[in-house]
Amino acid sequence: MKLMVMVAHPNLETSRANAALVKELQRREAADIRLLYREYPDWKIDVEREQRLLLAYDRIVFQFPWYWYSCPALLKKWMEDVLTFGWAYGPEGKALKGKEFMAAITSGGTFNCYQAGGENWFTISEFLKPIQRTFTKCNGVFLPPYVLYNANRASEEELLEQSRRYAEHILSPAPLLVH
Numbered sequence: 001m002k003l004m005v006m007v008a009h010p011n012l013e014t015s016r017a018n019a020a021l022v023k024e025l026q027r028r029e030a031a032d033i034r035l036l037y038r039e040y041p042d043w044k045i046d047v048e049r050e051q052r053l054l055l056a057y058d059r060i061v062f063q064f065p066w067y068w069y070s071c072p073a074l075l076k077k078w079m080e081d082v083l084t085f086g087w088a089y090g091p092e093g094k095a096l097k098g099k100e101f102m103a104a105i106t107s108g109g110t111f112n113c114y115q116a117g118g119e120n121w122f123t124i125s126e127f128l129k130p131i132q133r134t135f136t137k138c139n140g141v142f143l144p145p146y147v148l149y150n151a152n153r154a155s156e157e158e159l160l161e162q163s164r165r166y167a168e169h170i171l172s173p174a175p176l177l178v179h
């Protein structure tokens with residue numbers, strides 16, 4: 001399986017959680033890792049290049065810190081620019097048919113914050129619905145997300161353990177993730 005991990009963190013230099021996840025993937029040489037904010041510091045996304053790259057992978061993981069119950073703005077812009085009518089969706093838009101997409105999120109909030117009755121009321125899966133539908137509308141398969149909760153308070157050991165679990169999750173075949 002050809003795996004791309006698109007990391008969308010506006011400031012990876014100050015990151016603990018996303019940096020730990022990236023480090024583990026680099027150690028395993030498990031995926032082609034891309035750093036969206038470094039590739040496009042001017043926010044001018046090369047749509048043809050991005051579409052070409054998408055075609056070269058079986059699974060695309062979007063890894064990002066959870067910002068205001070969604071993804072950071074440049075990743076949203078990436079979706080708006082790259083997922084074009086007639087290519088990604090619409091009657092002729094079948095380029096992404098069958099590709100697997102996944103979100104990998106680090107959140108400041110705890111697991112309990114993201115439950116009914118908790119501080120945020122809804123689960124991360126519920127908040128992810130617009131992104132889920134974006135990729136299923138583009139004929140992709142949207143796999144269960146990986147979520148690292150309580151990211152800012154996690155110890156180095158916890159981050160390491162989470163990084164290992166993260167790598168296992170994103171490398172798992174779809175039938176093991178969806179059951």
Ligand SMILES: Cc1cc2nc3c(=O)[nH]c(=O)nc-3n(C[C@H](O)[C@H](O)[C@H](O)COP(=O)(O)O)c2cc1C
Nearest residue numbers: 015016017018065066067068069106107108109151
């Ligand atoms: C602009 C901004 C918005 C944020 N919004 C949320 C949020 O809606 N929910 C949440 O749980 N954490 C939120 N956070 C916390 C981040 O998700 C958290 O700091 C990040 O996942 C830590 O990862 P890092 O060490 O890789 O930066 C927000 C942080 C920032 C800077």
